[in-house]
Amino acid sequence: MEWFVQQLIYGVQLGSLYALIALGYTMVYGVLRLINFAHGDVYMVGAFVGFYACTAWLPFKDLNAHPDAVTTNIALAIIAMAIAMAVCAALGMVIERFAYRPLRNGLNRQDARFWGFVGAIPLAVAVSDQGAPVVLAVYAVSGIALGHVLCPVVAWLRRRTVLSPSRLNALITAIGVSLVLQNGGLLVFGADPRFIPTIFPESSIALADGIHVGIGQLAILGVSIALMLGLRHIVLHTRRGRAMRAISHDIEAAKMMGIDTDRVIAFTFALGGALAGAGGFLVAALTHVKITPMFGLLPGIKAFVAAVLGGAGNIPGAALGGVLMGVAEAFVSGSQHLSTYRDAIAFCVLVVILLVRPAGLLGQHVPEKV
């Protein structure tokens, strides 16, 4: 019984994190019918931004040395989380603008300039030991130059390509972006795993005999519920949210009603990115996981599984699916004999549920019209 409740608490906490990531997946899937594979890597970037905020940018104090710094640390943590969310929202928008929008609308000159700057990153890194001004100068010059080289190429290609939205094509683009972020992360952050030092009290509250709930767990749960309520407000009660729902219902009709679909889609990516950034920060700051550039891959895929489980494109479904998966995983990893099957349980649950309800738990099955 104690074991059961303890695992349940852990599962709900894990599940609320999955839910945060899954929401980003499901919103993007709702508006674009695209599996945004790079979302898990946005989460990774959130964790790294959190790491740098906690260790370098903000004056956090190690609680082991300064036990009285709890309040300032909490205030700083809120700022750090806001930074992580902002960076990830911006990253989400950049990904949408320069990788997914050309898929819908074709490449243009701005895309060429952007990709020029991406191509210039290796050059900038190559001279990184020369000091900041040199690096910036090299980066700017080579980025602009590369962009100018790419412009005519892009114009030529644009004349030749016939746009046809293919799902596989979009998926591979998303996978490519994910690889760019992972390998870029390896380059920028390095391959060594990082840890955030103890900046929050690690005490736990005893609910009953043998059942403890950690402060960190409570914080993760509370923050994610607050964020989900905020998202619910945005989606249901603002003009932008209504536009999002309209696009996910029928993008062509939404365009004809005067909705600037590109802007709303960018906004959707920003929202999803912000949630993933918050999730990454919470995990990094409160659970002492190893942060590596690859650490977004598996949580990302599991979160997408959670989104599909709840019904892809369905926002409450993603939250439900996330919690369900977290609980299932907690029970499997907490049990004695099955703990090594931890990474497989998510998919087993998914297969069973999809065979019973092919549209997911809360998804609506749309019969095919002939």
Added chain:
Amino acid sequence: MPWFAVRVASIAGAVAALYLLSGLLTATIEAYVLQVLVQCGIYAILAVSLNLINGITGQFSIGHAGFFAVGAYVGAAWTMLWQPHAVRVTSALAMGTPAGDALNLLIACALGMAAASLAGAAVGLPSLRLRGDHLAIVTLGFGEVIRVLLLNIDAVGGARGLSGIPTLASTGDLAVFWVFLFLVLVIAVSRNLMNTTRGLTWLAVREDEVAADAMGVNTTRVKVTAFVLGSAFAGAAGVLYAHIMTGISPDVFGIDTSIIITTMVVLGGTGSVTGATLAAFLLVALPEMLRFMKDYRLVIFSTLLVLLMLTRPHGILGTRELGYATLFRRRQTGSPGTR
């Protein structure tokens, strides 16, 4: 001469030519390039076999590494665990002689292909009920489940994997020979399939499943057959991989491998056999060619991938094929392989 005698003679001639050619390659090319070439071949088998499922039948499967793993482990299990028992029954199975090695490799391939196609049938069944992205995520999950299962079976080494698998292609040129033999086989099967009425039903399922059903195509059978056939060849690739690398572990067959195989199919042009082969060679050889850029090579590689997808939305070749028909004739007239 009856037509099948011509056929058999030409196939035997082609195999002999391949054998001579692989001997020639081994004698002239340096070992490292040869190893890259073998890797290219193995991934090309995987890509062309996935193309049977993904490109020709249009079933969105992205968990091909699972079948690759099943083939590799079952093949390795034959040579490491079962063959020692079998050799006591009949000494014809003894390894060490060229004939014995070849026989054992063929048996391992047969077992690996059978096991992988069973796994393929098991994954094909959900495809009867699921479509598009949902099917994709289920197949991806299935590959991951296979990996976790292998991680937990102690008889095949668990997380350590199997090492010291006897190499049945010890002389080097044999590795090239076997890999390219199977590559030619899977390409021939795909190409010939597209020129038969049976293959037409597969293409019909890709183009419009409901319409194909209405025209009397047994879509259930087509989809499961595609999964079985595609995964059987992935299993063969696994057996070859195990006996050339002589060491396998569950890590080799993770999600990233599945993803790279899918990428090859899409990058080459979904449905194009030539495209899948070309893309496999490109995606294996490119990171090697970029090696002089050290740490940046993977970033450049992935950026190139995104850019290729943005600039060539239909893949390198689209649905076109390269072959005698397209090389020596200006315009191809209505081959079933082209849309």
